[in-house]
Amino acid sequence: xxxxxxxxxxxxxxxxxxxxxxxxxxxxxxxxxxxxxxxxxxxxxxxxxxxxxxxxxxxxxxxxxxxxxxxxxxxxxxxxxxxxxxxxxxxxxxxxxxxxxxxxxxxxxxxxxxxxxxxxxxxxxxxxxxxxxxxxxxxxxxxxxxxxxxxxxxxxxxxxxxxxxxxxxxxxxxxxxxxxxxxxxxxxxxxxxxxxxxxxxxxxxxxxxxxxxxxxxxxxxxxxxxxxxxxxxxxxxxxxxxxxxxxxx
Numbered sequence: 452x453x454x455x456x457x458x459x460x461x462x463x464x465x466x467x468x469x470x471x472x473x474x475x476x477x478x479x480x481x482x483x484x485x486x487x488x489x490x491x492x493x494x495x496x497x498x499x500x501x502x503x504x505x506x507x508x509x510x511x512x513x514x515x516x517x518x519x520x521x522x523x524x525x526x527x528x529x530x531x532x533x534x535x536x537x538x539x540x541x542x543x544x545x546x547x548x549x550x551x552x553x554x555x556x557x558x559x560x561x562x563x564x565x566x567x568x569x570x571x572x573x574x575x576x577x578x579x580x581x582x583x584x585x586x587x588x589x590x591x592x593x594x595x596x597x598x599x600x601x602x603x604x605x606x607x608x609x610x611x612x613x614x615x616x617x618x619x620x621x622x623x624x625x626x627x628x629x630x631x632x633x634x635x636x637x638x639x640x641x642x643x644x645x646x647x648x649x650x651x652x653x654x655x656x657x658x659x660x661x662x663x664x665x666x667x668x669x670x671x672x673x674x675x676x677x678x679x680x681x682x683x684x685x686x687x688x689x690x691x692x693x694x695x696x697x698x699x700x
Contacts, residue, residue, distance in 0.1 A: 453477045455622040457629045462509075464502035468493035468634040469601035473609060473696075476626065479617025481700040488696055489586065489594050491609060493601035493634060494518065496526040503529050512592025513537040515585055517604040521547035530595075537589055541581050543571055543604040560648050564655075565662025568607050572666065576682030582608055583684060587691050600638065602630035602655045610663060615675040615689075616697050620664050630655040 460471040470493070474486030487510060495503065495514075514530040516523060519542045523531075530536045546553045559567060572579065586594060598604035606627050613623045631638060631654050642653045664673070671677035676689050 453619060453622055455619075455625065457626050460626075461633065462490060462492075464492075464505050465499040467495055467498045467502045467506075468637050469630050471633070473612065474698075476613050476616070476618050476622065478613075478697065482616060483698045484613065484616055484618075485696050485698040487593055489596060489612070491601055491605050492595060492597045493637075494526060494597055494599050495529055495595075498529065506595065507533075507535065510593040511536070511595045513585065513589040513594040514539070515582055515594060515596045516540045517543045517582070517596065517598040517608070519544040519547055521549070522599065525549065539585055541578050541585070543575055543578055543582075543598070543607070545575075548599070556649075556652075559652050563659055563662065564603060564652060565659035568603070568659065568663040569666045571604070571607055572663070572678070576678070579608065579611065580679055580682045580684045583611075583679060583692055584688065586695065587688060590695070600630070600634055600653070602627070602634070606630065606655070606660065607663065610660060611667075611675045611678070612696060614664070614667060614673065615693060620661075620668075620673075623664060624657050624660045627660040628655055628657045 455477050460475050462470045462472060464470055471491060472486055473489040473491060474484050476484040478484065490511070514536055516528055516539065520540065523540050528538070530538050544555065546555055548556055555567070596605055596608055610623050610627065613626070638653045642650045645653065667673055667675065667678060679689055680686065
């Protein structure tokens with residue numbers, strides 16, 4: 452493990468949980484993830500007007516909402532109709548996590564979140580590539596990626612980007628693990644209200660990211676490039692993406 456400290460990436464905006472820079476993660480050969488290119492957070496649906504304005508002032512020009520269409524319609528998104536923002540809804544959840552009989556939520560009654568991340572990667576690879584292509588295409592300003600709590604769907608995209616720059620697995624796990632810590636005040640009341648076998652879905656246990664990274668290692672030789680190419684991305688596109696997100700020594 453490097454001397455990476457996830458606390459150095461934290462950003463603070465009113466009513467916006469788990470908000471942080473992707474920049475600052477150490478990669479291979481002395482490189483780091485470039486600052487002020489991509490940030491992440493929980494849903495801005497309930498963020499204050501002040502937070503909305505501050506995000507734009509910070510430099511956010513593009514927003515990628517990874518929630519399902521049902522979530523977007525139910526909770527909305529303040530950036531959706533904003534004329535200054537390029538808004539994308541690229542769902543990494545098929546269905547509705549709030550629905551009582553949603554098949555994915557039923558899956559999570561007997562499986563870990565790590566299993567869900569692997570399922571997501573297997574079944575929604577084209578959507579993952581679509582997200583990566585937005586990072587390539589939208590070069591003006593900062594891109595914000597988010598899901599509901601900024602830890603699961605956002606965590607998978609973040610992990611793949613970090614694998615792409617050669618970040619150490621231990622650092623990626625730590626970056627994932629602190630999501631619960633950063634959103635604890637918001638998540639704890641929700642955890643208390645959930646049935647016992649579903650409380651794990653609101654945590655960010657390190658073992659979940661270990662499961663996902665082991666999948667990338669076993670199936671793709673721990674190379675995000677191999678996963679992205681299998682799902683339709685070209686080598687040329689990957690090189691453009693790596694150049695966009697990598698700060699060389």
